[in-house]
Amino acid sequence: MADAEYHFDTLKIRAAYDPGEHNQAVFPPIYQTAAYEFRDTAHASKLFTFSEQGFLYTRVTNPTVDVLEKRIATLDGGTVGLAVASGMAAITYTLLTLAENSGRILTSTYLYGGSTDAFQKLFLQFGVAFDQSPHIDDAKALERDIKPDNKAIFVETVSNPTGAVVDLEALSALAHKHGIPLVVDNTFAAPYLLNPIKYGADIVVYSATKALNGHGNLITGVIVESGKFPWDNDNFPQMEENIYALRDRATGQECSPLEVFPNAAFVTRIRLRYLNYFSAVLSPFDAYLALVGIETLSERVAKQVSNTQKVIAYLEHSPHVAWVKHPSVKSSPYYRLGQKYLPKGAPGILSFGFKGTVEQSEAFLAALKLWSYHGNVGDARSLIVNSPESTHSELMPEEQKLADIEPNLLRISLRLEGADDLIADLDREFVKVFRAKGAGHAA
Template structure:
């Protein structure tokens, strides 16, 4: 349902409020209405036939399209400068649908070792059962050598723009060039950055995924996911035959079978997901949840800007603390990712940082239990500041060798900076350190 037909005459902060929505088409409601309905009446038999035959755009059943959800899809597409978008029930649904859509029938996905723990766990438990192999790149930070790891049946490269939990930055432009030289798409999980801080498509990405649960919405009250496509990738038939398979359900008015490439020439990727994976696997985003994401999106710039400001201040404070072994935040001048942050993240390198607690396991637990202001749970991108011991929670499913490859030591603590006063946040950390170290 999402498209890129809207004129891009406004700047980002206007589009996050206005894109994809015309009040006159919705009884002049200023706020996007919640179309809480399972289905939609047809005007007549001809109308029903046109909708089911994809000769007319519209809504027939909320599992594959809904007006509230459609506004979110169009708005996300405009913000990411994408050709099309599809909203789903979670970020994991977005990752799964995107990668399955690419490697359907078998193949390999070359992935960064710096990924969310749930993503890695899904790779271990699920994908091989669908004939898809996952290869962890040894040279993801050395793109000039990455080509050596691409095999004849590699179907895509998958990375995070800012990794969770260690805030690793990658040279997305260089990785995209390697992918395109080999005729495969680059898929970027842009959850931590959000479209406010980084636009993967402008840096060569072909597919972008989000857990909109996180910074995209920003209030910790909804689960949602998004997949966007650039509209620029050449889905060659020899490499991706699934886009060229002709189906009876895609037939034209004369009864000729058609493929997704023929029916959705500008957005074959999201078009195929909508009428295959979403339709049959059913990870549907509810209209009310889409509304919550839209409301959160209206304050995206202000929220993320303050989170970046707080994250940098926290990183600087922790860098000088005697109970801290190391700090990982790209905007610190001693970070190995400082130059990439300066080049690609002009508005800041995100609200996520990690540090190594210098002390015993018991002291680390006392520190976490002593915090009064930070929320101790596994979400990120919330308006509230969050903290968690990632190796024992979000990445606890990783085996020791996998943690080592992902550079996640057991003493790592992750912070997702919120919108509180920075002095209060630092004071809370300081009192917790004192209790943990008996000072």
């Protein structure tokens, strides 16, 4: 049976791996090697010209990493995947490939703080400009922000930290009308909750550090290509540039990724240019850990969704909570989009407004016993963090406002513990903090 005929839960364990090709090893082995022995000179020549599939040097391809790349591409309904050493590398390589040397990227104000910071402070030095539009929720208004040198629309499918859900169909229709791809960061939803390619996204990027791996024990990024975008539409001459490694063995004629791998041209260009030379290479061991994590993706995320519902129900009735932001909350402006795009539930990241002073909020965070206090939302353990002062502290106050990050926001990432224990911890410390005497300035 072809992979395409299996369900998600089967594919996350079995896609893209045949034990018969790996000494009958049941789990994909860790190929901890820098290079691969050529069988003979003809084999070497074929590998160096990419006319035979195989492995040459781990900076560009590796068998363990290859299983991970193919597995995630399968789970997302893409043609091909590329794994790199971090989510930021996945975002950077993707956007540089699209807009290198004088393009613009239209994006949202609802982004991971590191993305916003890099877009504003680093990319300009590579000739890439960003426009952070406040109209991401309204495709008609957003169209007015598209400029002639725009090379992509880039958004988070479910945003960090407030859980804004984008209208993928509207944004992909808009992008395609202007001959540019829709690129989405699907880190929070992961392929289990949402497959953006199904709704028209052209490139999907992940910080696999988070839900995909799910154990907080590695840093990894992945890029998935839909294989559907018409790169020969004159907006992307770089995709038609010849690359020496893709030359014809007989004639020596160089070819472009688009000619040689029409359904995988984008990822191939990144592999041969940015991964080959800038080299944020994923180690085989980390690829192995990611494969271990993905085997339980559905089970973990389903538990997170259910824990999230229980904690939201508690927070919504707490006198110490000013508001709760999550797409599953009926009053959320993203409730309708959440129902449409996240039918299995919205990811376990939510934020709430602490109804008290800054001192009380700090005392509350310090007193919690069970909840972790750090920035990595993908751990198996639940966390709570004061995002305005930590994960999004690089944003100026006005940027935090545009990103809908209120000063009293606490971000929660719900994971795998017993929900009753997590709620009991919140409840105990709320009671203690608000019983204590003395109040500072309002948070």
